Amino acid sequence: MKLFLKDQLPLVGFYLLQMLLVSSVYWLSGETRPFRIVLYGTLISTVIFIVYLIVRYTQLHHVYRALQEPKQLIMEPFQPLGNAPVAQAVKGLLHEQERKRQQEMGKLRTRNEQQVVFMNRWVHQMKTPLSIIQLTLEDVEDQTASSIQDELDKMRKGLEMVLHSSRLEQFEGDFRVERLSLGEVIRGSIAENRRLFIRKGITPDIRIEEELHIYSDAKWLRFMFTQILTNAVNYSDSRSGKKVMMTAYVQGERTVLDIQDEGIGISAEDIHRVFNPYYTGERGRQYHESTGMGLYLVREISARLGNRVELFSKLDEGTLVRFSWTNQK
Known part of the structure; x- marks a missing residue:
């Protein structure tokens, strides 16, 4: 309601200015009973103006209420906004924005899934040479082999961290409670x-x-x-x-x-x-x-x-x- 009244303030200002100008014209016209004519005209115009505001508010109150709660409007872009042309235009704009947002989210989701698949394949590919080096080191017994083994352990832990990080966003499909x-x-x-x-x-x-x-x-x-x-x-x-x-x-x-x-x-x-x-x-x-x-x-x-x-x-x-x-x- 507050937003509607603020939006209609210019119209109310022009209406009051118009009433003042009409009253001035009647006063300067030399009529013998200008006060009564001005009073009747103002009363009729005011009633019509108030009816217009009521009808307008009835048509657009869903729009104004939604605009006063932008977070709710973003979360529910398909909520009813009325049948007025402005309401339909706002609704169309919101639907178009939501469609574009869904498209962008779909692209991001697909890109993320492709990245996860790539990371998983890369990690498993890296595990193969690590396993070969591990087998080779089992036949070597010196300080150098021990140092290489330590570095292999670090690399293996790093790969596990990368693998689990990539799977985190798809966690619901990758766990079993027991x-x-x-x-x-x-x-x-x-x-x-x-x-x-x-x-x-x-x-x-x-x-x-x-x-x-x-x-x-x-x-x-x-x-x-x-x-x-x-x-x-x-x-x-x-x-x-x-x-x-x-x-x-x-x-x-x-x-x-x-x-x-x-x-x-x-x-x-x-x-x-x-x-x-x-x-x-x-x-x-x-x-x-x-x-x-x-x-x-x-x-x-x-x-x-x-x-x-x-x-x-x-x-x-x-x-x-x-x-x-x-x-x-």
């Missing part, structure tokens, strides 16, 4: 990263009871644990015989897993930003291997799997990453 032993998943993740633990001199300390089970996707869960364990090992001081402790327990209606390292920790100004994409932080910049994507992917995957992830840390006191899942009855 009942999993939390201890088995953790031990599997440690086994995949055993060379990293050995090379860094870090000892895994598992404190998980066998009967603890959760409902999740094993592949995505193992990827998340690998990211956290890799960070825990890389940011620990191998010269001090440090440990990475994995403790699981039931707390109320949730099953909780704590992964605690004894590393360098995270500063207070960085801790609220470590889950942002590409953010490495002050300590991360000291390690050139840091991409800033690991914790971001962990958070995104956790949100899609329905589990909770939290991080607690202090400088030089280590970092605690806490996963929790709702217990299924």
Whole structure:
């Protein structure tokens, strides 16, 4: 209503000006009863003008109401706007804009799907030469072979990160929820990263009871644990015989897993930003291997799997990453 009144203000102004001019003409015409004529004319004109405004508002009130709520108009571009010519013109404009938007979204979706397919094929193609190099290194026993093996592990983890990043947008079609032993998943993740633990001199300390089970996707869960364990090992001081402790327990209606390292920790100004994409932080910049994507992917995957992830840390006191899942009855 307010928008309608604002839109009609120029018309109201011209109407009042017209009434003033007509009254002046009657007054200057020399009529003997100008006041009564002017009063009757003004009354009739005003009634007609008010009826016009009412009819106009009835025709366009859907348009004005939609324009006062632009977000709702964008979300529902096909809502009825009335049969007035202006309403039909606005409706046509909105429909054309929506059609173009759908076309652009379709193009972007197709382009994204093609990119995901390309990335998946590229990653699998890169795994083949890595496997060949891996087999070749098994017959070589010297320091150089050990260094090459470390670099192969880094390349393999990088490829896995690229693969999971590309699949994230199509997550709904790439996961399977099942009942999993939390201890088995953790031990599997440690086994995949055993060379990293050995090379860094870090000892895994598992404190998980066998009967603890959760409902999740094993592949995505193992990827998340690998990211956290890799960070825990890389940011620990191998010269001090440090440990990475994995403790699981039931707390109320949730099953909780704590992964605690004894590393360098995270500063207070960085801790609220470590889950942002590409953010490495002050300590991360000291390690050139840091991409800033690991914790971001962990958070995104956790949100899609329905589990909770939290991080607690202090400088030089280590970092605690806490996963929790709702217990299924």
